[in-house]
Each structure stands twice: as C-alpha cells, then as structure tokens.
Amino acid sequence: MRQLGGWALDSAVGGGASYADVRVLGERHRSLSTKNGKVGHVGDEESLGVGIRVLLDGAWGFAATDRLDRAAIEQTAAHALAIARASRHVCRTPVVLAPEAAHQAVWHGPCEVDPFTIPVDENISLLLEVDAALRGVAGVTLAEADLDFRRQHQVFLSSQGSDIEQVRHLSGGGYAALCFAGNEIQKRSYPNSFGGQFQLAGYELIDRLQLLENAGRVAEEAVALSRAAQCPRQVGTIILDSSQLGLQIHESIGHPIELDRVLGMEANFAGTSFLTLDKLRHLRYGSELVNVVADARLQHGPGLGTLAFDDEGVPAQCTDIIRAGEFVGYIHSRETAAMVGDMRSNGCMRAESWNRIPLIRMTNISILPGPQSLSPEDLIADTDDGIYMETNRSWSIDDKRFNFQFGCELGWEIKHGKRTRMLKNPSYSGITTEFWNSMDAICSRPHWTLWGTPNCGKGQPQQTMGTGHGAAPARFRNVRIGTAYQS
C-alpha cells in the first residue's frame, strides 16, 4: 500500500502541488440478513483504491482510482492536478491550511475477535435463532435481523511527511419485529432501530448485545403496540432513552457544530447552521446539565467516531462543545481552522472510502452523564406526569437545525412516578436551543451508552459515515408532544 501511495505522492508533488495527501484504503465488508425464517442476503465485498488530494495555488483537486498500476496512479495524480488548475478559475480566496506536525504512526483499533474469523454459517445460525424467537410470538408478521462487519486498512501519506497506518474493525447487529394489524404497522427494534448497535469493535460486540435474550420481549412489545393507546397531543414532560437521545444529539448538536456548514460550504445540500460565528461562547445552548464533547480518542470508548488520526493526518482529540450549557466549540478541518483563526484543526475530517474526499464529520459527539447517581427508574420515580420514549422511528430537522421532530417506536405513560400504560406512535418536536435548555435531569455513568449511527449522509457526491453518540436517559420539560399525528 505504501508503494502505491508513494507513486501517487511523488507524482502530485512532482506535478507542482504545493500540498498533497494520499489515502490508500483497503476495505472488507460482510453483511448478512434474515427475514421470516430465511436468509435475506449474504454478501462479502472487498475494495482497494487510492485517493489523491492536491492543493495548487490555493485551489483543491481530487482524483481517485482503483487501477493500481503505476501508470494509472500517475495519470490519476495528473488528473487531480488538472482539476485543481480548473478550480483556480473560480477561486476568490486561496485555501490555507492550519499548521500540523508530520506524524508517523501505526494504530490498530480495538478488536478482540476478528469478525471475519467467525464462520458465516455461525452468523446465519444466530440470526435464524433470533428470527425464530421473534416469530414465536403470536401477532408478529415480519421478523428481520442483520449483522454487519467491516475492516478498514488505510495508509495516509502527505507531502508534509506524515505516514500513518490505521486498521479499524466496525461491527454491528440488530433486529426488528413488525406487527401488521389490519390498519396499522407497528415495529419494535433491538438494540436500536435502523440496523441495531454499531461500534469500533470485533465480534465481541455481538456477544455483548444479548440479541437472543431480548427477542421475546421485543416481539411482545411490537404486538402490544398494535393494541396500545395513541400518544396524546400535549405540551409536557418527556424522558428519552439513551439511544433516542443519541440521535437527538446527532441532529441538533452534531450537525450544527460542523464548521463547514457554518461557513456556507454545505449550503446547497446538507444546509447551513444557526450556530453562526458570533454565537461561540455567547449562546446558552442548554441547561447547566448539558455538557457535550467531540471526542475521537479511544479513552472515550469504542465509537464509530473513534480513531487515532483523522483523514488529514490530525491526531484524535477531545473538544468541549457545550460546557455547562454554554456553546464553546465547533468541529473543523485544517482549512476551516485557518479560516476562523484557530491555531490547529481538532481532527474531524473523515472520508467514506478511498474514492471520496474527507469532509468535516462528527467523531463521537456525546453528552456527558450526570454527576449524581441517577438510574432510569429513579428518573421515572421522580416524574409526576410524563412520557418515556424509546427507540427512534422517524427523524427530521430543518436545514439550519432549528426545528426538529422525532418519532419513537414506543412510549410509556408516567403518572405519579410510575410507568402506567404503553402508548403507540409517540412523537415530539421543538426548537433546538429551547429543547436543550429544558433538560432538567440526566442519568449517571452506569446508564450511559456509546451508540453508533452508521448512516449519516453528507456531501456531494454524498458520503455515508458512521458516528458515535454517548448518551444516558434524560428528562425534558414543556415539550410539544404528538404533533406528528395532528389531524
């Protein structure tokens, strides 16, 4: 891989690039699914390619190829330079990169059990056992289960002398039970919706998820939902489980703090942000209990955003985003750091694969747990009237990240400190800063989970990225509930 990267780097620099970096990435991907007692799909995919990014007179060019002979790589480097020359024709402000030292490193992410050593028939057997347990509950009309494993091996070389090799294993799995009952479809997922839980881990994650142990309960809840009362429309108190709070963080904190959005670079597609530069250290984003970090370091946990270096060769860091409710930090790149006068990037440039440029992406954007011991049961006991919502079902937010609406799979009515009855179709909506300022309780560390969101879309051409979000159940007051089902 280094030889391929070296050919590319030499060609780019020899062709006149003032800066160049090269990523050579090999990826292996295994995905499996079952549905209603049969295998849905089994796939094994591998890919190896080279992405070459160059700066020429302050203008960017990028070209990528999977033809890996020397002539093809040199042609691709020449094409990246030709693209950069074209960029110069519409360039108002030349790109400047914030300084970064050269780094040499080899890093292997955590992986106790290489998922590719687990036989595929063992994977299928697990999924079919889960499937049988789900369909063993009368009323379940559709059962789906998935496993997903990736191994990413990347060598990053830059004209500034960096040589960084990283190996990351990403694992995930989960399932859903659906109940069609004549005029509605209800669904329960475990451990999270849209494919389950994902982390920077090996097969040990799948063992820890206790998939089979929870299948009966999840299936029973799906059926019970079809007979449950409709979530009322009201303004009131909600408690979000940690997975839903993770997605709430992703949409209403993670995206608006991306400095490329703030600076208008994503205006055509992903949108901009209400967090204009004047808001930094001048906005009360949330209540005193709201402390949020962007932390790509391994000590934060094995998240989808955990890495040793980003795809610009900047080391993983922890950045305070919200401190005791005050907005104090963005996530950025070497380019945007220089644009706003920061001395250094905080290491959030990530590319989907070898054929895409790195963009500012979330690493692990997490809310810190509460300092006082507080369990979900304690929180419910402390709530006189409210709704506990579990597991995301729908999510939507405007292109500046003010107004959001989320739907969840299941709600529990809380009366006088006790869960009383199940509610179907729970939803809530609000304005980002009003919502976070209404948070008056969050559970403590033992109830905090680092969730993986594997499907975050951004960029043109669009890239899908995995992000991490640590969260614990939390309570919010005076929230609009049930607007999704307004008639």
Add this chain to the structure above:
Amino acid sequence: MPHPDPTAPALSLDETRARAIFAMVCDANGDHAVEVTLAATVSELTRFANNTIHQNVAEEHVSLSVRTQTADGRTARATTNRLDPEGVRAVVARAGELTRLQHPDPEALPMAGPQTIVPVTRFFPATAALSPADRAAVVGDIVSEADRHGFTTAGVVANQQGALAILNSNGLEAFHRETSAEYSITMLAIDSSGWAKGNAPDLSRLAPVAAARRAAEKARLSAAPVEIPPGRYTVILEPAAVLDLMGFLFYDFGGLSVLDQRSFLTGRTGTKLFGDNITIRDDVAHPLQSGAPFDGEGIPRQATTLVEAGTVRHLVYARQTAVRMQREQPAMQAAPTGHGFPLPNEYGEAPANIVMQGGTNSLDAMIADTERGILVTRLWYIREVDPFKKILTGMTRDGTFLIEDGKLQRGVRNFRFNQSMVEMLNQVDQLGVSERSSGEESFDMVVPPMRVHGFQFTEVTRF
C-alpha cells in the same frame, strides 16, 4: 467551447471486456450456476460555495460481483474491484464458499436464460467529455449571475459515465451504457434563498445558467420572509417537491413488500385509493427517463401502470416474487415485470422509472388561479412518520411563498409538514405539465407540479 482533458480516465468496461471477464469467472467456477454483474463508473463533480470552487473531485471505479447458485437453491454474492486473474479467482472462490454455507431454498428459481432487451440510447459523448475546465466555466457563469444580484451561491456541476453488464451461465447477457449531467444551484441572499436543479443523460437538455437566474429570482422575491401560522393551506408543489414526496411511496409497490405486509398497499391493491386525476406509470423507455432497461437479474423492465385514475392497478415483481404471489394470492395475477433487485436480497423489487400523468396548466397559470395559498419550491429531510397511513414529515426550503389573489405576495418562513400521502392524493385539484425533475430525497422522475387543498403544515421554523 469544450476544453479536452488528456488526463481524464476512460470508461473501462465494454461488451468485449465484460465477456472476457465472464469467461475468466466461468473458468474459475466449479459446478455452480454463476451470474456476473460488472459496473464501471467515471464520475466528476465540481462543487462551489461562497462563489468559489471549494471541492472538485473525480473518481473511476469498476466492480465485479459474482453470484453463484447450487441446484438446491443456495445462493450468495461476493464483490471485488480486483479484476486481475488472481482477483477474479478469489472472488469466485469467496462466492462459492458463501453459497456452500447457505441453507437449501426450494423456492429459488434457476438463473434466467437469454432475454430480449430493447436498448435505450442514453450515452452522449459530449456529456462524457465534459472536462474540469468546462465545468469551471459553467460555475463561473453561475457565480456571475450571483454577483449580479449581490448574492452568494453554492451548488454542483457534475457529469458521469457508466457501463453495466449482467451475464450468467444460462446464456443471459444484458448491457447498458449511460451518461448523466447535473447541476444544483442555491442562491443565498441575506435572509432568503432560491434553488434549482436539473439532471439528464444528455447535457444539451440542461440550461444551468437559466436555472441560476430562476434561483436568484426566488431568493430576491422571498426576501424578508414573514411568519404565518401553521395550518391547512392550499399548496402548489413544484415538481421537485412532488417527486421527493412520491419517492416515499414506491417501495410499497413492490410485490414482496405487500407479501411481507410492510406496504401501505397491503389489502388495498385494486381499490380506489386516490383521486380520479392520479395516474402513475413506471416506464423505463419514456423519453425523459434514465437508467438501464433491465433489472438486477438482467430481466427486461416492462412498462407498468401502477395507479390508474386513482385505483391501484398493478404492483411490480421480480421473478421469484411473482411465483410466490401467484401461489399465495392468485387473484393478483402476478407476472415478472423486470423490477427486481440483485439477488440475494430481502426487499424484492421496486419501480424505478416513475412517470406521473400531468395536466396542461403551466406553473404560472396555477399560481394565477389561486386566491390564497403557499408555493413550495423544494422539500427537505422528509421521513416516514407512519408506514400505513403514509404520513410523511419534512420541511419546506429555499423558496416558500405566500400566494394571494393569484400572485406571489412575499416569502414566508419555512414550515414543517405532517401529511398523509393517501389523503394528499385525494386532494389534488390541478396538475401542471409533467417534466423530468430532480430533488434530493429520491431518484429523478417525470412528475407535474400539483395544487393540493388542505395540505397540513404543523409548525414554523425560525427562517
């Protein structure tokens, strides 16, 4: 004036090379039936923001996907981008090993034999040859339009060429080549914005500078937007907004989706579900459509009437779904329509070339005929709230206007909607001329602008 680029990669797949690779796969394969899917792409995209090209990328990529199948119905797929002999042998071995580990499936059909595929011409050399300098020139013109108004602009100008081949050991061969060109333009003023997008196989059908003028005009007209209360309004949806909503319906028209009881059409096929003026077809051969004329197994796509005068007429079927539907619900009279996804998969099939019947009104005429309502340029972040009522939520974006007395009066702050699509398609009272349209939430379609009564906005955002 074109600016040829000698460094640009060429498309690395044609019929001759596809057959040669297939022969290598067959040599490496044992006794299994085998299917090969080859896809090659060269794509380039120039992205601009703040009136500057800030990202400018190119990619060439080829993939070889091998599916093997045993006589007892075991099947699996392995994919690589290594096309050297060693890479080909390795991917065939991986597919064979995965297949061996599957469970027998007595319902699996043998691979299809030779098919008669009517080719469609969607490869335009001038589109393929568009160079970085050519795209930069187009961006320069768009930026000039922004400068003329004192606006900031962001967007993309892109072109792509691709080739697709499916061959199997039962003699099926399917080939397709296609180009596409695309622009997407946002014009940003102080407190307003406008947007326009276009995509076509043939670059000459696009007029990005005229689109930039339209986007700029929307930004100008929607300046200083006012907040009006949410509620039910008469709404005119421009085609991009229509297609982004329609895109959430069409997976439900797959036969397997109905058999799995996850479709909102479960138990509703053959019923009159929408208004008399709603007719929707899937037609890959339509002159404004794009895409290959065959599905993921190489079966020819057939024109299919999905909805006729409000009645759900037909679903689409992959081969295996059709057999299962014939067995489980014979009244559906299912037959393969050539809409299957590559096997093996759990989703079956879906329409891919939507053509919605329009009317004769122009958008301007529809506005002029509206006493009070809202004009929606574009929708954003649409998600399904309820899968059976087909309630969707999302936001308006980049040009939302109050219409009064047949005129655009002013811009309004953007709304959140929560709207049942079943209800909405019963409340359409005017359709404009259908056109090829592009959005961000769904694939391109041929759809009209539509006027809807009682469209439900539930909240207003801050801009």
